[in-house]
Amino acid sequence: MQLRKNLLNQILNQKPDLFIGVDAPDFNFWIERQLKKKGIPVIHYVSPSIWAWRGNRLRKIKKSVDHMLTIFPFEKNIYSKANIQATFVGHPLAEMIPLYSNKKKAQDKLKIIKATKVIALLPGSRQGEVTWHAQLLIDSATEISKRIRDVKFLVPLPTRETYDIFSKTLFKNTHAELDIQLLVGHASDAINAADLVIVASGTATLETALYKKPMIVIYKMSSISWQILKRMRYLPFVSLPNILLNKFIVPELLQSDATSDNISSKAIEILKNAPYRKNLLIQFTKIHHQLKQNTSDRLSKVILKFIK
CATH class of the missing domain: 3.40.50.2000 (Glycogen Phosphorylase B;)
Known part of the structure; x- marks a missing residue:
């Protein structure tokens, strides 16, 4: 917890125009929530698996982010229903792996x-x-x-x-x-x-x-x-x-x-x-x-x- 608080203070001292959190939701969402309260826009890249086990996290996510960047197309609809802005951006593995492998x-x-x-x-x-x-x-x-x-x-x-x-x-x-x-x-x-x-x-x-x-x-x-x-x-x-x-x-x-x-x-x-x-x-x-x-x-x- 102290690590997150120290990181939050460093971010606030930088006075960013935008914060982008990447994955690690259990670590990032607390920081993102504090930044959003301060009026700093927050984007999060890679949604947690709300579609599998933890759909009840949507309320916490809504308090933490302004926009969710998803790697699966069906995730966007889940966020839209919860009035959370989201954009499907594709999955990095699909870019890395060739369509036709050898x-x-x-x-x-x-x-x-x-x-x-x-x-x-x-x-x-x-x-x-x-x-x-x-x-x-x-x-x-x-x-x-x-x-x-x-x-x-x-x-x-x-x-x-x-x-x-x-x-x-x-x-x-x-x-x-x-x-x-x-x-x-x-x-x-x-x-x-x-x-x-x-x-x-x-x-x-x-x-x-x-x-x-x-x-x-x-x-x-x-x-x-x-x-x-x-x-x-x-x-x-x-x-x-x-x-x-x-x-x-x-x-x-x-x-x-x-x-x-x-x-x-x-x-x-x-x-x-x-x-x-x-x-x-x-x-x-x-x-x-x-x-x-x-x-x-x-x-x-x-x-x-x-x-x-």
Whole structure:
């Protein structure tokens, strides 16, 4: 709290014509609210996930910002209904990821030589997520490898700490004969190199869709946390591809449904279903075009309205 107060005082001493907060809502909204009270215009870039779990934050947001810059098109309508000005400016990932990616190039980069199929396993970015998902994904990979010859698994971990959690879990499974490659970083390469991605719910599901890859979305947590989130949640979907298309286009195996039997069976089903994968390619390309906007131009137009 003291850090925020010190930062607020520094900002006020500068007497800005405009303040732009970027993401980090739990940190930024308090500062933005104080600045707005002082008559300083406030723009916030990247909306919190009000559409998923925390819709009750709209009142706080209205007190904190004059204009919200959103990265998903449907967010603008939510803010409009709450009488908060908002502009959809596009998603940065859609700008960074090419419309047509090169799987062979990614496989060469990761030195994948002999593999009938490549499956990426993304257990999440936080240590708690990796702890919950590591054994589940190893068990699922073991089941899949019994049914597909020469299948290779890629596991990109974001930090050395998450790498250690997964590798220790893998080491305990000495019976599992898997061709599995653990990576620190390289999530984009692993997704791009894959024929299928098994991914914990989060931003990685969007990245997977933008690389036009079939996926299975998973998530596990404590029973208490799950019950709380179920009560707070008001959308039927949790994964971004399903939310953006407003329909179940990718499977979501959550909590009690997230078992190695369910995951491995669904993986085999997807890999055998060429028409389904072709339809996914069409739907994911639609998402890419929808999110790929001239972001810098849209941002500058909103900012100029406040400083003229």
